[in-house]
Amino acid sequence: MSLLGRNYNKELNSLDHGTQSPSESSRSTTSENVHPAGEAGLSMMQTLIHLLKCNIGTGLLGLPLAIKNAGLLVGPVSLLAIGVLTVHCMVILLNCAHHLSQRLHKTFMNYGEATMYSLETCPNTWLRTHAVWGRYTVSFLLIITQLGFCSVYFMFMADNLQQMVEEAHVTSNICQPREILVLTPILDIRVYMLTILPFLILLVFIQNLKVLSIFSTLANITTLGSMALIFEYIMQGIPYPSHLPLMANWKTLLLFFGTAIFTFEGVGMVLPLKNQMKHPQQFSFVLYLGMSIVIILYICLGTLGYMKFGSDTQASITLNLPNCWLYQSVKLMYSIGIFFTYALQFHVPAEIIIPFAISQVSESWALFVDLSVRSALVCLSCVSAILIPHLDLVVSLVGSVSSSALALIIPPLLEIIILYSEDMSYVTIAKDIMISILGLLGCIFGTYQALYELTQPIDHSMANSTGVYA
Numbered sequence: 001m002s003l004l005g006r007n008y009n010k011e012l013n014s015l016d017h018g019t020q021s022p023s024e025s026s027r028s029t030t031s032e033n034v035h036p037a038g039e040a041g042l043s044m045m046q047t048l049i050h051l052l053k054c055n056i057g058t059g060l061l062g063l064p065l066a067i068k069n070a071g072l073l074v075g076p077v078s079l080l081a082i083g084v085l086t087v088h089c090m091v092i093l094l095n096c097a098h099h100l101s102q103r104l105h106k107t108f109m110n111y112g113e114a115t116m117y118s119l120e121t122c123p124n125t126w127l128r129t130h131a132v133w134g135r136y137t138v139s140f141l142l143i144i145t146q147l148g149f150c151s152v153y154f155m156f157m158a159d160n161l162q163q164m165v166e167e168a169h170v171t172s173n174i175c176q177p178r179e180i181l182v183l184t185p186i187l188d189i190r191v192y193m194l195t196i197l198p199f200l201i202l203l204v205f206i207q208n209l210k211v212l213s214i215f216s217t218l219a220n221i222t223t224l225g226s227m228a229l230i231f232e233y234i235m236q237g238i239p240y241p242s243h244l245p246l247m248a249n250w251k252t253l254l255l256f257f258g259t260a261i262f263t264f265e266g267v268g269m270v271l272p273l274k275n276q277m278k279h280p281q282q283f284s285f286v287l288y289l290g291m292s293i294v295i296i297l298y299i300c301l302g303t304l305g306y307m308k309f310g311s312d313t314q315a316s317i318t319l320n321l322p323n324c325w326l327y328q329s330v331k332l333m334y335s336i337g338i339f340f341t342y343a344l345q346f347h348v349p350a351e352i353i354i355p356f357a358i359s360q361v362s363e364s365w366a367l368f369v370d371l372s373v374r375s376a377l378v379c380l381s382c383v384s385a386i387l388i389p390h391l392d393l394v395v396s397l398v399g400s401v402s403s404s405a406l407a408l409i410i411p412p413l414l415e416i417i418i419l420y421s422e423d424m425s426y427v428t429i430a431k432d433i434m435i436s437i438l439g440l441l442g443c444i445f446g447t448y449q450a451l452y453e454l455t456q457p458i459d460h461s462m463a464n465s466t467g468v469y470a
Contacts, residue, residue, distance in 0.1 A: 041278035044286055050273055051290040053220060054266030056227075056297070057149065057341060059259065061156075061316040061334070062395050063298055064305025066259040068313045071247035076303050079260050083295035085435060086264045089411040090287060092432075096414045097271055108275035111268055111406070112138040115414060122417045138410070141402045142268055143349040147381050148398030153342045154200075154385035155394065158192035160318055160331040165192075167323055174324060190386050196339075197382050203343050204350070204374045215340035222337040229330045230317060231301070234308040241307045254449035255396045257442040262399030263298060267407040268348070315390075350374060393453050400446030408439025 042050065067075035097114045101107065104117060112135040119131035166186055203215075248256075274283040306313055309320045318334055321327035350373075357373050358366045388394050412432035416424070 042273070042276050043278060044282055047273055047277050047283065047286050048290050049220070051266060051269070051286060052294065053216070053341075054269045054273075055264060055291070055294045056223065057263075057338070057345075059152075059263030059395060059399075060298065060301060061318055062259055063263060063302030064309065064313045064317050064320075065315055066256045066263075067302040067306040068311075069248055069252035069259070070256040071253075072241055072244045072303070072306065073246035074248070074253070075256065075306070076299050078256065079299055079302060080295065082257075082260045083264065083291070083298065085438075086261070086267065086407050087287070087291045087295075089408055089435065090267055090270045090291070091284070092411040092415050093267070094270060094274060094283070094287075096411070096418050099418055108271075110271050110275075111142070114271070115410065118414045118418045123421060127417075138406070139352050141406050143352055145268070145398060145402040145406060146345050146348040147377065147384070148394070148402065149345045150342060150378075150381035151384040151388075152395055152398065153338050153345070154193050154196065154382055156316060156338055157196055157335045158189055158385070159316060160335045161192050161196070162187070162189055163319060164328050164331055167328075170323065193382055193385055197378065200339070200342055200382075201375050201378050203339070204346050204378055205371060206343065216344060219337040219340040219344075222333040226318075226330045226334040226337065229327065230321070231304075233321060233327065234301075234304045234317075238304065238307050239310070241310075244307065244310060251449055254442075254445050255393070255453070258396030258398070258400035258404075258446040258450055260399070261403045261407055261442065262395050264294075264403070264407060267403075315395075346374075346377065349377060353377070388454060390454060393450050396446060397450040397454070400443050400450055404439045404443040404446070409436050409443065412436045 063079070067079070069075075070078055093111065093114065096118060097109050100114055100117045100121070101109060103121065109117065115138045116131050116135035119127045119134045122128060206215075247253075270283075270287065274280050277283055277286075301317070305317045305320075309317075312320065314320050318331045321330060354370055354373050358369050361369050385394075388397075412435045416429060416432050420429070
């Protein structure tokens with residue numbers, strides 16, 4: 001039980017013998033996992049590393065295609081604008097949580113609690129009565145977003161594994177620019193996903209955070225090494241971009257929005273990170289520094305990657321790398337990093353769903369239900385990847401549907417609800433409404449375009465566009 005790291009007696013007691021709601025169980029979980037200010041919390045450097053890790057995932061590797069979908073000029077400018085808006089909304093969320101904490105005399109709160117408490121204190125009677133649904137909505141969006149990340153991880157690992165296996169017999173020691181090879185598929189892409197499935201199920205059975213931290217460190221090392229080699233390659237011999245369009249057509253521009261907002265994966269983590277800091281008052285500096293690094297990295301990789309590969313840009317930049325052993329190792333290292341990161345992304349929906357699930361059964365069945373739910377959620381993310389096998393479109397869909405709501409739509413609305421009765425300026429109200437409307441429009445049109453593209457006929461053997469086949 002030490003590896004699983006769960007005390008079911010304590011958990012069942014905290015759930016009041018099955019009477020606690022999902023939102024309340026999520027609250028107790030959060031309270032146990034967060035260090036109050038002043039206790040042995042995270043240092044500034046540790047918080048910065050966690051913030052960078054939360055925002056640097058598979059979405060980063062899809063940014064060259066996102067820039068292609070927007071255009072060489074419109075893409076970087078729009079990515080910068082979305083980055084600035086996302087950081088601004090993170091600051092709004094932090095300020096709202098701080099304001100509510102002072103008003104309600106609470107030490108800390110998470111995203112769902114901030115939403116619920118803001119509705120409880122608003123002047124509208126109907127919103128106060130249904131405040132708990134604000135928490136349910138945020139929890140649901142977090143589950144959809146994190147399981148969406150997990151599905152994307154399945155596709156990313158299967159894509160790269162397929163390319164490495166299918167091209168192994170033509171891989172050389174000489175690194176030449178990639179050419180599209182006409183090869184007969186050995187195995188369907190879905191077979192690779194099913195091959196990965198049992199290993200991920202075993203991985204998510206590990207619940208001990210100290211053990212997971214070891215995997216997180218390994219993921220950081222492999223990701224850093226991969227990124228260094230990717231930048232080393234794309235900065236060599238970049239062709240003059242005169243043939244690349246400055247602005248793409250509006251249909252692909254809608255896909256750009258979903259991909260861009262998807263890459264800013266850390267909006268749900270800003271409050272937990274601040275709550276776990278040794279000195280939470282220093283978090284604003286860490287946030288601005290960390291997100292500045294992230295935005296610069298995003299723009300550089302996306303722009304340079306598109307300039308390097310042009311119209312041949314794939315759903316993940318790793319699929320454009322040369323067919324030699326050095327860069328095949330990059331795909332392997334990044335895939336290993338994503339494999340271990342899967343457990344960390346999976347932790348969020350698991351900690352929302354599992355406490356409620358085990359509260360419905362007796363203590364003797366708690367372990368069985370816990371492991372069954374974990375297995376089912378991993379299988380769900382795998383099935384989603386199999387049924388919707390376009391890596392770039394799933395990234396855009398998840399970004400448009402749930403990430404846009406969490407990052408752009410909800411925080412400005414919370415600010416209006418909390419501060420409207422405290423002489424909030426009309427300029428601030430107008431600004432918040434405009435940001436929420438922008439997020440809503442991006443959500444609607446981005447979702448429509450991604451769903452439209454997904455309804456087009458696909459070849460399952462080539463669905464993920466690995467670039468192995470002509």
